Amino acid sequence: MSAQNVIDVDHVSIRFNLANQKVNNLKEYAIKMAKGELMFQEFLALKDVSMHVKRGEAWGLIGTNGSGKSTLLKTVTGILQPYRGTVKVRGTVAPMIELGAGFDMELTARENIFLNGSVLGYSRAFMEEHFDEIVEFAQIGRFLDSPIKNYSSGMKARLGFAVATMVESDVLIVDEVLSVGDYQFRQRCNTRMQELLSGGTTLLYVSHDLPSVRRLCDHCLWLDHGDVVMSGSAEEVCDAYEMNQQQAAQRERAERDRKKAASSGGKYDYLIVGSGLFGSVFAHEAYAAGKRCLVIDKRDHAGGNIYTEKTADINVHKYGAHIFHTSDKSVWEYINRFAEFNQYINSPVAVYKDELYNLPFNMNTFSKLWNLKTPSEVKEKIREQIESLHITEPKNLEEQALSLVGTDVYEKLVKGYTEKQWGRDCTELPAFIIRRLPLRFTYDNNYFSDRFQGIPIGGYTQIIEKLLAGTEVLLNTDYKDFIKTHQDSFRKIVFTGPIDEFYDYRLGRLEWRTVRFETEELDTDNYQGNAVVNYTDREVPWTRIIEHKHFEFGTQPTTVISREYSTEWQPGMEPYYPVNDERNNDLYAQYRNLADQEENVFFGGRLGTYKYYNMDQVIAEALKFSLGELGKLSSNG
Amino acid sequence: MKAMKYRIHTFFKYKDLIRELVSRDLKLKYRRSFLGYVWGILNPLLIMIVQTVVFSAMFKRNIQNFPVYLLTGRLLFSFMSNSTKMGLKSVVGNQALLKKTYIPKYIFTFAKVTSCMIDTVLSMGALLIVMIATRSPFYLTMLATPLIVIRLYIFSLGLSLLLAELEVFFRDIEYIYQAVDVAWMYLTPLFYPIESLPNLVQIIIKTLNPLYYYIAAFRDIVLYGRLPGPRLIWGGWIWAIVMLIIGVYFFQKNKDRFILYL
Missing domain, CATH: 3.40.50.720 (NAD(P)-binding Rossmann-like Domain)
Incomplete structure (x- = not known):
């Protein structure tokens, strides 16, 4: 209840009398009285609701239909008087009026601007001052002097929004009205609201459109049947509400499924x-x-x-x-x-004995291998290596790979890894396993090109x-x-x-390749400095080590690594490839x-x-x- | 005292709204028809001509200038009747607005009665035409007309507030009041001289029919060229003020509950 709060709602309850609401004529009243049925049927639309809004904050009110959102807005606006509790508003309130509610259909737009402005409590002089601004924002131009009964609903919405938001009032109340109008207009409304918000206007916003609540609001109040379920940061409350809504939808769906199952003899689709x-x-x-x-x-x-x-x-x-x-x-x-x-980008590293290379095979790899700098030097080097081998018809995988990448890349980065993967020598493997080995002549370690x-x-x-x-x-x-x-x-x-x-x-049986993992937690915060490290010499028994934390840039005190081994597949093992x-x-x-x-x-x-x-x-x-x-x-x- | 000051303050805050509402009513009434303002005069004139043709033969001996006699009564009665009928719907009819934004609710009633009054003043042109046509003399006493219109205005405002409030709670008041309005018209000496009624009825009307005070006073200054007696003047003021107090009292007492019934 500090002084800078623009809106203080303290323990407010709003009471309706349900019985009376249905009787709104004298005849029924007399009949009910004669029958002794005029009982008081209490209904609390809001129960002990508190909300404290500071200047410049944007509050979203969310909840299902009938949860009391609009009732709370009406209480803040002064339309409803609290049954218990107090409401204090410091400053002027500009309500966004429902489509056309403030307009007289017979009057022209020009006349309606003044009428609507005066409904909102602005003086005529003030309205005259801002008249051009409103007309411009509403984009009604040449229709200014036509009766608005001839307007489209979008035009009416534009006019209403223009009048309500042209002034920087202290509190702006928006109740589910921005769903009309075309895309462009909604964009301009959003921009205008952002402007108002950054100008220190306080916003109360009711909507079922959670994305817009998240975008516009920093705080949120979630009401359910008049009770405050949650109040706090917009993100948290929206998340919780969304979760709750999904669960409710699922419960409903489960109920429907049960009925459907019962009627179809329990059959699943x-x-x-x-x-x-x-x-x-x-x-x-x-x-x-x-x-x-x-x-x-x-x-x-x-x-x-x-x-x-x-x-x-x-x-x-x-x-x-x-x-x-x-x-x-x-x-x-x-x-x-x-x-x-x-934003993870896969750029694996290959370890060969005590040497370390970037993957995929790219300029970083080559410059480390041969200490060369330019693509043309590298291309020349590889061409030389391939030509000196004189392979015309590759008979096995080794010859195939050599004819594609030359001796050095093959020996250090392909041979051992492939042999571990397949569990036999490259000379014993068929050539078709490797059709191509892409070489990249740029300094780019991004493994994928997607x-x-x-x-x-x-x-x-x-x-x-x-x-x-x-x-x-x-x-x-x-x-x-x-x-x-x-x-x-x-x-x-x-x-x-x-x-x-x-x-x-x-x-x-179809055959598969399979892999086996040995996963362990290590007492170090960073084991290998990269998520994926390939071991390309044959003496190291594993093919790769995965350090999982690096996938998500983790900063946990310990680390978990998985050593990956290729294993001969036997029936009963997990099939992978x-x-x-x-x-x-x-x-x-x-x-x-x-x-x-x-x-x-x-x-x-x-x-x-x-x-x-x-x-x-x-x-x-x-x-x-x-x-x-x-x-x-x-x-x- | 503070509350009073606050009320006056809000009233002034919304004075532009009242102005807009009144001008809307008048614009809509006069602008969209071909003859415009002329209708405002033509309408009472035509009714007057019809009624004169029908009734003048009956009451010719007792009434010296029947057209003026009839029109003076009709103008005031129509003012009261129209303003209360419209005032009755003023809160319910604006419910869409009242549900969405805070506006003092009496503003709408106030605006309706006011626009009816301006309408009546404009229609007085018809009276002038008839007076010229029938060569009726113009008396200095006619200058007191605004005083009578103001008294009736206050009375109509009070009654409208009361009816508007009742209408919120009981929507069939509208139909009940229509019947009351017709009975009221016949119990007001508009087209017959009050002397033609039995004595007892005369006394009842002269005491309990507030319209009698205003119409009789109006005829005094327009038709007979004399100032009304103190009974008519004070009776008119007392009816007006008592009605306003009753209307305002109940309206204020229940206004916060209106929203629950709209």
């Missing part, structure tokens, strides 16, 4: 096997399209390989480094609905949680066991596990034939289609599938 990115994106889209889905996953957590887990306050990428990168703007916008991304790149702040698990919000998920559930007992519970199945497993390996050699591709094609005959089973994702996907590609595939299957995609927001 979709069984989604695997809760990785493909399954989760489809589950999200199906949920938004009103379908009822069940997601099962044999692991004890959802998310597949993008799952991150918090250890020592660090988001650990449990199944290897996941760096999101894409050039597809729609995919980038889609994923950003579920997390905020940081437009968008980053790590979700807070890890990937939140993305999965948000994608699966509202959908039922069964963990620790293996498809083969589960389907035995639930054969008729689903109309359709989306299978994102290995396609050969679905057919019980009847045509033989498809081995797209001839044998496996042929086998997959045969499984694909089987799959194409299925009417109600769809295969998706890396395992289901035996194809290497980056995260952005999986999302694009999942969205493409969703669009075809559901006929539409969820809209933004």
